[in-house]
Amino acid sequence: MSHLFLGLISGTSADGIDAALVEFPDDAGTAGLRLRAARTQPWAPALRERLVALGQGGEPASLDELGRLDVQVAQAFAAAALGLLDEAGVAPAQVAAIGSHGQTLRHRPHGDAPFTLQVGDGNVIAERTGIATVADFRRRDVAAGGHGAPLVPAFHAALLHTPDEDRAVLNLGGIANYTLLPRAGAPGSDDPGQAVRGFDTGPANALLDAWCLRHTGEGFDADGAFAASGQVDAALLARLLEEPWFALPPPKSTGREQFHLDWVQSKLHGDESPADVQATLLELSAATIAGALLAHQPGTARVIACGGGVRNPQLLARIAARLPDAALESTAAHGLDPDFVEAMAFAWLARQTLAGLPGNLPAVTGARGPRVLGVVHPA
Numbered sequence: 001m002s003h004l005f006l007g008l009i010s011g012t013s014a015d016g017i018d019a020a021l022v023e024f025p026d027d028a029g030t031a032g033l034r035l036r037a038a039r040t041q042p043w044a045p046a047l048r049e050r051l052v053a054l055g056q057g058g059e060p061a062s063l064d065e066l067g068r069l070d071v072q073v074a075q076a077f078a079a080a081a082l083g084l085l086d087e088a089g090v091a092p093a094q095v096a097a098i099g100s101h102g103q104t105l106r107h108r109p110h111g112d113a114p115f116t117l118q119v120g121d122g123n124v125i126a127e128r129t130g131i132a133t134v135a136d137f138r139r140r141d142v143a144a145g146g147h148g149a150p151l152v153p154a155f156h157a158a159l160l161h162t163p164d165e166d167r168a169v170l171n172l173g174g175i176a177n178y179t180l181l182p183r184a185g186a187p188g189s190d191d192p193g194q195a196v197r198g199f200d201t202g203p204a205n206a207l208l209d210a211w212c213l214r215h216t217g218e219g220f221d222a223d224g225a226f227a228a229s230g231q232v233d234a235a236l237l238a239r240l241l242e243e244p245w246f247a248l249p250p251p252k253s254t255g256r257e258q259f260h261l262d263w264v265q266s267k268l269h270g271d272e273s274p275a276d277v278q279a280t281l282l283e284l285s286a287a288t289i290a291g292a293l294l295a296h297q298p299g300t301a302r303v304i305a306c307g308g309g310v311r312n313p314q315l316l317a318r319i320a321a322r323l324p325d326a327a328l329e330s331t332a333a334h335g336l337d338p339d340f341v342e343a344m345a346f347a348w349l350a351r352q353t354l355a356g357l358p359g360n361l362p363a364v365t366g367a368r369g370p371r372v373l374g375v376v377h378p379a
Helices: 045-055 063-088 122-129 138-143 153-160 206-216 222-228 234-241 261-267 274-296 313-322 341-354
Strands: 004-009 017-023 034-041 095-100 103-108 115-119 133-135 167-172 175-181 197-203 302-306 327-330 375-377
Touching: 004 063, 004 341, 017 063, 017 341, 034 063, 045 063, 045 103, 063 095, 063 115, 063 122, 095 122, 095 341, 115 138, 122 133, 122 375, 133 341, 153 167, 153 175, 153 197, 153 341, 175 274, 197 206, 197 274, 206 222, 206 261, 206 274, 222 274, 222 313, 234 261, 234 274, 274 313, 313 327
Parallel strands: 004 095, 095 133, 167 302, 302 327
Antiparallel strands: 004 017, 017 034, 103 115, 133 375, 167 175, 175 197
């Protein structure tokens, strides 16, 4: 079997399809894995607009629309994969499998019929690329009583755990999530006090991007400049922090269906300046990110960050200010491109699936046990 796997993901922000070609070592481990090539393919604007609207709680116009979106997203994912292979000079036949996350439209892990829904039909990706495709990773974990998220902590644990210090890996995507890596606990430890844990903390970039787009026309707040031009509104911040979701214990996960602009609007009095709201939303992200770490692993020595938020110096500065006893650094310091860690993780998850190995961590997702994740669509 080839040791090349390709990971595809479009996250909560739906700001592009990240594609990562990963070369793994010959054995089942991860030591020595290498990112061979990576790229981000922008969404077609109209398709992205529709995906964001549906992710924020909008309803599809019909079953026909949902079916078309499933195919359109898969076509875009396949194009991202083929574009990356063309740039890298790698033939599809050299790739063992694609691991495709798809695009989340709904995530409802609670209730009498819990579910999670990602579109991007793996059949279409396999047919378009000629590469075996593993997709639909989250639903098996949900069927086993878990949240189906976050799934990346298993990859974080395999690469970044150390017995020398308590660490936390912080993903700053649309939603922020942690992987907690206690020094004394090897990845997958059965000791609840030492097991790897992971959970969402709430918004990272999703609200910042949405508010910035509404008031500046830009899809994200470059360098945090818009937030830096305003002042934190302490009263508004207090109202935002009253959201009951923040007080829920792990395991927990969330998305745009929980944290969207209508939610923000419901907290406003109406006389706030847009810049002050942006500054306050940034402080909300920093406060909930820092607060979650202090509550669940207060002795953390090092926070290793990845995701788009790594490029926002204002956000990083506010997180660091709230975590004065922890070093805050990028995954780049550990040889991992912060923009493509999640895409690399789905390449790893595809490898796990083909090897018949679990891809979830029950202590993270709340599932009843380890599960082999995903559905394999042969080439």
